[in-house]
Amino acid sequence: MSARMDVLLGAQWGDEGKGKVVDVIAPEYPVIARFQGGPNAGHTLIFEGRKHVLHTIPSGVFRGGTMNLVGNGVVIDPIVLMKEISALEAVGVDVRDRLLLSRRAHLILPTHRTLDAASEAEKGKQRIGSTLKGIGPTYMDKTGRNGLRVGDLERSDMMDRYSALVRKHERLLGLYEPMERPVDAETEWLDAVARLRELRFVDSENYLDDVLRSGKRVLAEGAQGTLLDIDFGTYPFVTSSNTICAGACTGLGVAPNRIEKVVGIFKAYCTRVGSGPFPTELNDELGEAIRAKGREFGSTTGRARRCGWLDLPALRYAVTINGVTELAMMKADVLAGMSSVRVCTGYRHQGRVTERMPYDLTTDIEPVYQEMDGWGECSASDPLPKALEHYIAHIEAAVGVPVTIVSLGPDRAETLLRNAAALH
Ligand code: GDP
Ligand code: IMO
Ligand code: MG
Numbered sequence: 001m002s003a004r005m006d007v008l009l010g011a012q013w014g015d016e017g018k019g020k021v022v023d024v025i026a027p028e029y030p031v032i033a034r035f036q037g038g039p040n041a042g043h044t045l046i047f048e049g050r051k052h053v054l055h056t057i058p059s060g061v062f063r064g065g066t067m068n069l070v071g072n073g074v075v076i077d078p079i080v081l082m083k084e085i086s087a088l089e090a091v092g093v094d095v096r097d098r099l100l101l102s103r104r105a106h107l108i109l110p111t112h113r114t115l116d117a118a119s120e121a122e123k124g125k126q127r128i129g130s131t132l133k134g135i136g137p138t139y140m141d142k143t144g145r146n147g148l149r150v151g152d153l154e155r156s157d158m159m160d161r162y163s164a165l166v167r168k169h170e171r172l173l174g175l176y177e178p179m180e181r182p183v184d185a186e187t188e189w190l191d192a193v194a195r196l197r198e199l200r201f202v203d204s205e206n207y208l209d210d211v212l213r214s215g216k217r218v219l220a221e222g223a224q225g226t227l228l229d230i231d232f233g234t235y236p237f238v239t240s241s242n243t244i245c246a247g248a249c250t251g252l253g254v255a256p257n258r259i260e261k262v263v264g265i266f267k268a269y270c271t272r273v274g275s276g277p278f279p280t281e282l283n284d285e286l287g288e289a290i291r292a293k294g295r296e297f298g299s300t301t302g303r304a305r306r307c308g309w310l311d312l313p314a315l316r317y318a319v320t321i322n323g324v325t326e327l328a329m330m331k332a333d334v335l336a337g338m339s340s341v342r343v344c345t346g347y348r349h350q351g352r353v354t355e356r357m358p359y360d361l362t363t364d365i366e367p368v369y370q371e372m373d374g375w376g377e378c379s380a381s382d383p384l385p386k387a388l389e390h391y392i393a394h395i396e397a398a399v400g401v402p403v404t405i406v407s408l409g410p411d412r413a414e415t416l417l418r419n420a421a422a423l424h
Contacts, residue, residue: 004260005208005218007035007248010225011264011318013272015298015305017330017407018265019043022059022221024405024415029219031067031211032060033204035251036241037223038075038108038138040131042299047412050091053299056081058221061088061095071204071220072104073241073251075138076150077113078192101196102204103151109162110185111169112137118176128237129274131301139240141165153197205253212258220248226264226318227272234361237276245322264324264401266315268332268391271305273298277361280308280344294334309369311344316399317357328405329395332388333414338374343394345370380408380416 006029010016023045026032039055045062046052052062056076060066070076088095112134119136120127130136141147148165152158166186173179182188211218224243227233232244241247245262249255269290272278281287287307290296296305318324335341344367346353353368372394375385384392384406392403406416 009222016265026060041223077108
């Protein structure tokens with residue numbers, strides 16, 4: 001019988017802990033498939049005393065039995081990908097035999113990165129806070145129908161296509177202030193492309209159809225988070241792809257009716273890196289304390305992440321938009337030791353309180369908080385503190401789906417799987 005695909009995605013502003021959860025549940029899935037984003041992502045996995053950060057490669061790669069597919073919705077920087085592969089091979093992980101790239105995935109060129117930097121520099125104070133990995137310009141070329149795809153590397157006129165795109169980029173760059181360029185960027189890129197050609201390219205929509213028909217389960221791994229979605233995030237302070245569940249369909253070529261579970265990952269609080277509205281942000285010592293204890297510094301850029309209280313209207317929005325069927329709550333250990341914690345239950349907006357996400361989160365938004373008891377130190381090997389159980393039950397009741405995974409530390413082992421029937 002045909003199997004179904006499960007989707008795992010971020011329910012906040014990214015960095016929720018997607019990589020960790022994918023690694024934990026990967027043994028249940030013969031195939032793990034990334035569906036969007038690119039090297040702007042940084043997915044951290046920690047086990048056996050080692051830390052690994054993945055940018056393009058799906059987070060199933062450390063589980064021997066999995067095949068890892070980079071889907072058509074992903075944008076690939078050959079330089080970053082080949083560095084990632086080398087880093088994994090250096091620690092003895094067999095990547096090449098278990099990595100597949102979709103022919104339809106678009107390639108990030110060095111000039112895409114320069115365009116990203118030029119566009120951000122021009123925006124000045126209004127800048128998005130992009131990771132400057134060339135994500136926006138690459139997706140612009142995709143929708144503008146100018147892009148270069150993995151499958152083009154198999155064509156004899158690949159270099160002509162590449163040169164035409166670079167020429168277009170050079171013309172565009174002429175509209176901006178001159179940017180400093182890395183020397184030898186083109187040579188480095190072409191070298192990386194030559195090595196990338198040795199990897200396995202597939203028509204991933206057909207591959208996944210075969211996998212599902214043969215009864216094997218697939219886990220789709222998202223990058224970024226719902227509030228960074230190009231359509232439903234806090235536009236324009238978003239990324240350039242559909243990070244939501246629908247993105248798994250378009251980013252892999254799997255039909256919506258083949259999706260079974262949708263796992264939404266969220267932190268027991270909120271973080272955001274880069275610019276844009278963040279209603280529950282704590283611009284005080286408490287925010288700093290959370291950042292320090294939670295080590296809230298970007299996995300890709302090292303930038304300090306902004307920290308704040310859990311935002312239930314935003315989480316409910318994510319549950320709705322994605323059709324989340326179950327939630328994974330991360331990092332409750334970071335809040336341990338506080339006498340009380342707060343959750344945002346609604347926003348005061350235009351003179352009334354709403355539990356819905358308004359169109360514009362930048363003006364006239366004041367979070368309404370509920371104070372709850374804090375909890376003491378907690379670990380995955382002990383029963384959860386009562387106050388933490390209560391916190392989880394409160395969230396489940398507020399958003400209407402169960403929390404089936406509770407993560408209490410960065411290590412693979414610090415994870416608690418809960419009974420899905422436990423909705424109160
Ligand atoms: P992703 O982009 O969603 O995969 O998340 P990141 O890897 O960028 O950021 C999550 C960070 O939190 C990483 O440094 C993880 O090692 C860490 N982490 C994940 N789960 C937990 C947890 O339950 N507790 C603590 N303290 N850290 C965690
Ligand atoms: P993972 O997969 C957190 C943010 C950037 C910026 C905005 C646009 O690790 O959760 P871009 O480089 O896409 O043009 O940046 O989105 N951003 C992320 N924030 N986690 C990520 O990925 C992110 N990827 C992009 O900081 O605000
Ligand atoms: Mg991350």
